[in-house]
Amino acid sequence: MPSRHISGLRRRRRARRRRRAARDWADGLPADVLLAILHRLDHIDILMAADRVCRSWRRASMDEPSLWRRVTMRGHEGIARRINRCGMACEAVRRGAGQCEAFCGEHAGDDGFLIYLGQQSSCLRSLHLISCNDVTDVGFTEALKALPLLEELELSLCDNVGGDGVYEFVGEVCQPLKCFRLSKHCFNNKEKNVDKDALGVANMHGLRSLQLFGNVISNKGLETILDNCPHMDYLGIRHCFNVDMNKTLLAKCAKMKTIKLSDDPIDDYDLQVESAGMTVQSPVRTYAWRNLWPFNYYYDIPISHDYDISFPPLSR
Template sequence: MAEPSNKTQRQDRNQNPRSWIDLPDDVTASILLQLGAIEILVTAMNVCTTWRKICKDPRKWLTIDMCDVSVYGESPSPYPMDKLCRKAIDLSCGNLVDISVHNFGPDDLLKYITDSCRGIKRLCIVYSDIANSGLIEAAPMLPLLEDLEISYCNYRLDITPFNMFHCIQHGYLEVIGRCCPRLKSLKLNKYNNHNTKYNFDGWDGDAFAIAGTMQGLQHLQLFENRLTSKGLGAILDGCPLLESLDLRQCWHINLEPELAHHWLVKLDEELQSRCIDSIKNLRLPHDSKHDYERLAAEKLVHKEFVEESKNYIVSS
C-alpha cells in the first residue's frame, strides 16, 4: 500500500485543523502558566469553558504577582487592579502562600489578603498606599511569614517636612518581628532626598526594631535607610544568622576608608571588620545600584517628591 503523499497530509490537516481545546489539560495548564495573573483573569478565563475551568484551579493561584505598570507611563490603568487582585485571592481558596502587589493597594486590600489566607509565607508590597497601621493589623495574621518586602509604601512618612515626627514610624517593625517568628528575609527600602537639609541626620529607629525582634533574619536589605554605625552594630548583635546585608545608599554609615572624609562620616574600623568577617554577601553604601530591582519605583517616587516639594514650598 502506497504511503500518503505530503500533499495529502497537508490537505488532511487543513480539513481537520487541531484546536487548542483538544490539548490535554496538563499541557494547556503549562501554557497558561506562562501568562501573568492579569492576562489570565482578563483574557484567558473568558476564552472557553475548558480554559476557564483550568484557570480556576486553586493550585494555579498559590503564587500571585500583580503589577500595575500604567504608573510608569502617562495613561491610566485599563484594569481595576484592586478588584482583580481580590478575585485572584478568592481563586486560591485560602491556599495562597506567595503574593506580590506592585503600584497599587490600600490598607483594606492587605486586610483582605490576611483574612482570606492564613498560610502566607512571602509578602511583597511595592509603591503602595498601605500604611504602617495596616501592617500592624495584618502582622498577627501572618504567623508563617518567612519573606517580607516593604518598598516605597507611604514614602511621605519617611521624608520630612511631610512628617516631622518620623521617629515614631518604626513601631510596625517591632510588631511584625514579634508576630512573625519565622521571618528570614526582610527588604525595607525607602526614599530619602539627600539634597535637602532635613535628611542630614541619621536615625536608628528601624535598625533597633529589627535588631530587637528579628533574631532569625538571614537576609536584610535596607536601601537608602538612615541608620548610623550604632544601628548597624545593633543589627549585627541582634541578628547573628545574617548571611546577606544590603546597605546601598545608606549614607550615614561608612565602611569604606577612601570615602570617609568625603561624606564626613567617621570610619568605624571595628564595625567594618565585623561586617566583612560575618556577612557572606555584603553590599556597601557606595556600591553600584545598577542591579537594584526597584529602580523604576525609586525613580517614580523621586519624581513625585520633587513635584510635591514644589507645591509645599509654594503653599508655605
C-alpha cells in the same frame, strides 16, 4: 410572518452555537498542558485576557488553586491607573482557595486587601508590597496578626508604613521571618531620627537577609542590628550614605556571604531611584474598563481581611 421570525431565531441560535464551539478550541488540550501554558502568563494577563479566551481556559484559571499559589502583579505601567488593582488582587487570592503562599503586588494593595489576604491565606510565607501607598500602619499591623508563618517581607516605596513600633511588631508577630527588604525613594539626609528603622529591624532576630536602600541608618543603628541578628549572611545597604564601614562593622560582617555597601553599583536594582527632595505622588486609582471584569466587587468585602518572587539568590 411568525414562521419567518421563528426560523430566523433558529438560524441565529445555530450560528451562536457554531461560534461558541469554534471559540472553545482548547477543549482537546490535556489539563496539564493547559496549566503549563497558564503558568507562563502574568497573573494580570490571566485575569484580563486568558480568562476570556474560551470556556476551557476560564475553567482552568478558576478551578485550579495551584495556579494562584504564588501571585505576582507587577509592571503594566500603561494600564496601572485605569484598572482596579486591589479588586484584581482580591480575585487572585480568592482563586487560590486558601493555598496562596506568596504575593507580590505593585500598586496592588490597600488596608482592606491586606486584611482580606490574611483572612484567606493564613499559610502565606512571602509578602512583597511595592508602591502600595494605600497601605497604612493600621491595616498592615492588623493583617500581620493573621500571617504568623511569614518568612519573607518587602516594604518598598510604601510611604505610609513604618511608623513608631511597626517594625518591632513585625519581629514579635512573625517569628519565622528570615528575609526583609525596605527600600526608600531616595536618601534623605534631613531626617533627624536616623536609627528609627534600625531599632525595629533589630527585633527581627531570625533574619538571614536584610536589604536596605536609601535608608538614613547610622553606624550605631547598623551595629545594633548586627548584634541582635546573629544569623544574617546577606546585607545590602546601598545608598545608605550615613554608614561608614569601619573596622568594627567589618569585623561584625566578616562571616557574611554577601555584602553590598552604600556606594556599590545599582545596575541590578529593580525599582525607581529618585533624587533627594523630589515629590512622590500617590497613584490615582480609577475604575474604568469595568466591562472587562467586575473587579469592583471587592469593595463589598467587610473589613474585620510558576513565579519565583522569593529573595534568593539575593541579587537585588
